[in-house]
Amino acid sequence: MNTDPRWITTPLTADLVRGALDLERTAHGLLPHRLPAWARAQCADPQLALAEAQPSGVRLVFRPRATAVELDTLPTKRLYTGAPPRPDGVYDLLVDGRPAGQGSVRGGNVLTVDMATGATEHRPGPVGTLRFTGLPDRAKDVEIWLPHNETTELVALRTDAPVQPAAASGRRVWLHHGSSISHGSDAASPSTTWPARAAALAGVELINLGLGGSALLDPFTARALRDTPADLISVKIGINLVNTDLMRLRAFGPAVHGFLDTVREGHPTTPLLVVSPIHCALHEDTPGPTVPDLTALAAGRLRFRAAGDPAERASGKLTLAVVREELARIVRQRAAEDPYLGYLDGRALYGEADAAELPLPDGLHPDAATHLRIGERFADLAFAAPGPFADGVPAAHSGKDLADKS
Known part of the structure; x- marks a missing residue:
């Protein structure tokens, strides 16, 4: 000192x-x-x-x-x-x-x-x-x-x-919520997590509520989003619900609706983007929970594996494929009355081809180079015209998947 x-x-x-x-x-x-x-x-x-x-x-x-x-x-x-x-x-x-x-x-x-x-x-x-x-x-x-x-x-x-x-920047405030990937797990530094990279490219002020292991549709998190002043909001939903094997499909849909309802109480016309999980081979079709791979751990490497059984999907267990399908359906349904609600399939940020080129080192989290790629793609899809976060008066985007260019 x-x-x-x-x-x-x-x-x-x-x-x-x-x-x-x-x-x-x-x-x-x-x-x-x-x-x-x-x-x-x-x-x-x-x-x-x-x-x-x-x-x-x-x-x-x-x-x-x-x-x-x-x-x-x-x-x-x-x-x-x-x-x-x-x-x-x-x-x-x-x-x-x-x-x-x-x-x-x-x-x-x-x-x-x-x-x-x-x-x-x-x-x-x-x-x-x-x-x-x-x-x-x-x-x-x-x-x-x-x-x-x-x-x-x-x-x-x-x-x-x-x-x-410092004087107020005058830039728009982007409020984001997500999992450990949004939190920045395995990014090289705090200004190079994917949300920070996207914010820098878009020229916005970031408030990052990416919470490692804790993007679980908690009502208190929804109220925190509701009560935080913001010009733009995104919520990345899914991977932690599968990781923790927290709920079944019957509970998932109403929980998503309730979460979005709460956010809308404080931000009725703020551009709001729902983002589904990026590609993760562990859980595309296999439910959770996610557990450490003890064999890898014994060898001094940190890796994860899926402990669920694909057959359990029939009883309502969640996989990433199920989560994406349900999120897209919910956004389409709500967009009939909420023209400022949008959807982005997370595989447009990191998909199967990306996984072949830049595999997730521990099976779950992107590395530093992948964080930059995801941030750049998000900036292009969400912040560049005609994306829902493009500067100026936001246009209605009525639930269409931003990755769909048709």
């Missing part, structure tokens, strides 16, 4: 943070959350608690003349028993919207997870410091994107010149 009196410490306040729905004051500083406190109180699932506190899409934004910036943080790093150590979380520095550096913070807490039993152990650790130097000596907009996959308590911000909050 730098105590040099020539450095200026700026209090960490809400006007410096974008992309979070809540900031919790802790013994160390500020902990960004991507669900509000009232929503967190309605679910005791440790997976959700872990995911929503990992600051995917959350960034510090300020306007200094400083040529050097230091940020003290307390990260919580994950370690999976039997698997190779995970790399430290990456912080991305952007200056006037352009990449200008990366860094990581050593130390911090460690959360050890036994994939075979589900047991966890938390070991406390020290605060660390992120440092960027050599910034241009002029007034500029600085963004520090926090690690998308590493819980990060913000402790102190120091610069060698005074800091002002």
Whole structure:
């Protein structure tokens, strides 16, 4: 921790943070959350608690003349028993919207997870410091994107010149909800997750409610979306419902309707895009649950397998194929009265041909190159004309699959 009196410490306040729905004051500083406190109180699932506190899409934004910036943080790093150590979380520095550096913070807490039993152990650790130097000596907009996959308590911000909050960008706000893929699992860095890449290409402000393992049509998540100001909204539904084997087809349809009904209570005419799962061979026709592949784990590799039986589809178990068919049907039905509701088949973002070229390394999550591809395709399909998120007055798109160019 730098105590040099020539450095200026700026209090960490809400006007410096974008992309979070809540900031919790802790013994160390500020902990960004991507669900509000009232929503967190309605679910005791440790997976959700872990995911929503990992600051995917959350960034510090300020306007200094400083040529050097230091940020003290307390990260919580994950370690999976039997698997190779995970790399430290990456912080991305952007200056006037352009990449200008990366860094990581050593130390911090460690959360050890036994994939075979589900047991966890938390070991406390020290605060660390992120440092960027050599910034241009002029007034500029600085963004520090926090690690998308590493819980990060913000402790102190120091610069060698005074800091002002950045002015509002005036850009449209895109609110997105999805699974670990939207969260950014296996992306190279926080500004290169597929939603962050799409947002950068489209010139919009991202609020990313991608929640690893937790896109489960929870009513509190729908209410959080309902209550968050946004110009554009997308919800990516399906893979976690299959992963967890959470519900059957009978419950799925009404749950989707209820989720969308709640979002529409707060955003009656906001362009709203329903996105089905990307291609995942594990679960195209085989139900969940998804479980770790213990044979691969014993060899030091993290992979997953589908533990369901394809014959169980007859009893209403969900597969990705079933989910896509039902989502498309629901959107077509609702679009008769909701002209600002659209549908995108996730296989247009990553399909079977992509899987042959860029296979999912663990059978479930895209790698860094695939995140960029998905982000670029989403930007083209959703944000470029005639997509539902194209700038200007939105045109009715009446439930048609955006990937259908006919």
